[in-house]
Amino acid sequence: MLSAAASGVTGSRSVGSEAVPRASLAPISPRVAGIAESATLKVDAKAKALKAAGRPVVSYAAGEPDFDSPAHVVEAAEQAARDPRNHHYTAAAGLPELREAIAEKTRHDSGLEVAPSAVIVTNGGKQAVYEAVQTLVGEGDEVLIPSPYWVTYPEVVKLAGGVPVAVFAGADQDYRVSVEQLEAARTPRTKAIIFVSPSNPTGSVYSPDETRAIGEWSLEHGVWVISDEIYQNLVYDGVRAVSIVEAVPELAEQTVLVNGVAKTYAMTGWRVGWLVGPAAVVKGAGDLQSHLSSNVSNVAQRAAIAALTGPTEPIEAMRQAFDRRRKAIVSGLNAIPGFRTPTPEGAFYVYPDVTELLGREWGGVTPATTLELADLLLDRCEVAVVPGEAFGPSGYLRFSYALGDDALAEGVARLAEFFRA
Structure with missing residues (x-):
């Protein structure tokens, strides 16, 4: 049988009546320590936790179709x-x-x-x-x-x-x-x-x-x-x-x-x-x-x-629903002063430029970054979005429109009301 040393395995060993701790009980590897948690999953998890607690959160965070698999x-x-x-x-x-x-x-x-x-x-x-x-x-x-x-x-x-x-x-x-x-x-x-x-x-x-x-x-x-x-x-x-x-x-x-x-x-x-x-x-x-x-x-x-x-009809039906929602959210967000939302030609996201909203007071808070703005929207409007810092520079918000039509409309209405105040 191989000894711990011969097998390349290290661990605690006894010396007399004392245990020598393993040297490997150090912080995790620098590469793993250097990566960031997925911001989209983090925001989505927070939104789901708030929903579970009974709050009527509308979440645009997850890049996940709301449809059942065919x-x-x-x-x-x-x-x-x-x-x-x-x-x-x-x-x-x-x-x-x-x-x-x-x-x-x-x-x-x-x-x-x-x-x-x-x-x-x-x-x-x-x-x-x-x-x-x-x-x-x-x-x-x-x-x-x-x-x-x-x-x-x-x-x-x-x-x-x-x-x-x-x-x-x-x-x-x-x-x-x-x-x-x-x-x-x-x-x-x-x-x-x-x-x-x-x-x-x-x-x-x-x-x-x-x-x-x-x-x-x-x-x-x-x-x-x-x-x-x-x-x-x-x-x-x-x-x-x-x-x-x-x-x-x-x-x-x-x-x-x-x-x-x-x-x-x-x-x-x-x-x-x-x-x-x-x-x-x-x-x-x-x-x-x-x-x-x-x-x-x-x-x-x-x-x-x-x-x-298999059959493509269910796939096309979902694509058409996304298309309808795409048009609705672009129109709805662009009607809110401070949102500049290019019309996307694919996927199921919109990415408005909201730099005009930063550095201004909204509901007693003056967000300097979209990270702060996203926190404000979740707290005051119960609307979950992902801040631009997750994807590059600040100044942008990501909305997934892969959610139900009614929820999409409700979230946009809350934002319109908040930024009108």
């Missing part, structure tokens, strides 16, 4: 749960049938022909982002992140030992960065860019020409692209979110696509996402996942197969 998806899961084949470990990279369905979706929606072997099924889109970054980014590598950005991107870059570099575009640019801005931020240490269209938190969609320009710039300078396409099917006004690998096919060998069923199919709790990429990246990410989590729940994978291959 009936055919639930039925597929029920059948899968009764099938003993799904009661055991399966391949870490995903069920073959699901990888085939993802490859077909990638061909249809992203314009990229890929083999099922180029797909890894992950525990949600968040894990796909994590694995893509961990596989590509090394110590000191810089990753350009267009800002406003989803809260998770900079944190996973830091966990990989990389350096997140925010490139900000405000409401005057419809929150879309230019090639000129990216080039100004590029250094010899730039390894990758995280490209997101449609965007969380802004709902902005890059035009085909803008997407092509960024793709060609990335190709020219050897910059890897991590393209988050989780919202690609939630677009409005006849807009299409063109994948960067469709705009620049030659870029496929230095691009990782991440996606999932959470948003389009109202399946946030099922935790099924995926990444698609070149062979070396997929091999590395697959090795990582084999140690990190092994296979995704087989029942959830069977449900995802049904989502990707």
Whole structure:
């Protein structure tokens, strides 16, 4: 039997009658200590706690559809749960049938022909982002992140030992960065860019020409692209979110696509996402996942197969409901003095510029930041929103309109009344 020292395990040991404490009982690792809690989940949890306490909070915080998962998806899961084949470990990279369905979706929606072997099924889109970054980014590598950005991107870059570099575009640019801005931020240490269209938190969609320009710039300078396409099917006004690998096919060998069923199919709790990429990246990410989590729940994978291959009518009905709510919230917020809300073309968020509201007294309080403003709105209006500090600079608020029509209208009415006072 190996001793503790020989096995590499350290712990308390007895010396006479005294115990020597383990040296490892120190603070947690610097990398974990250096990451921030998800601001969107934090605000949503606070709103839910207040609701549970009986307060009539209207929450625009969570990026989660209020719809139930489609009936055919639930039925597929029920059948899968009764099938003993799904009661055991399966391949870490995903069920073959699901990888085939993802490859077909990638061909249809992203314009990229890929083999099922180029797909890894992950525990949600968040894990796909994590694995893509961990596989590509090394110590000191810089990753350009267009800002406003989803809260998770900079944190996973830091966990990989990389350096997140925010490139900000405000409401005057419809929150879309230019090639000129990216080039100004590029250094010899730039390894990758995280490209997101449609965007969380802004709902902005890059035009085909803008997407092509960024793709060609990335190709020219050897910059890897991590393209988050989780919202690609939630677009409005006849807009299409063109994948960067469709705009620049030659870029496929230095691009990782991440996606999932959470948003389009109202399946946030099922935790099924995926990444698609070149062979070396997929091999590395697959090795990582084999140690990190092994296979995704087989029942959830069977449900995802049904989502990707089943009827599209429930999906279109949800998209139309989001479109109706999008128009209502943009109109409602823009009618309130101090809100400047660009009309988003995708996802289910609006991101108003509210800098005019800062430094002014509202209900006896003078908020200097949108962090303070969001706290004020939750306290006085019982309306939960996520402050711009979670996504980049202060001066903005994120509203998710993936909530019921009545709740959406009630929240806007409360804000209108508060800022009219």
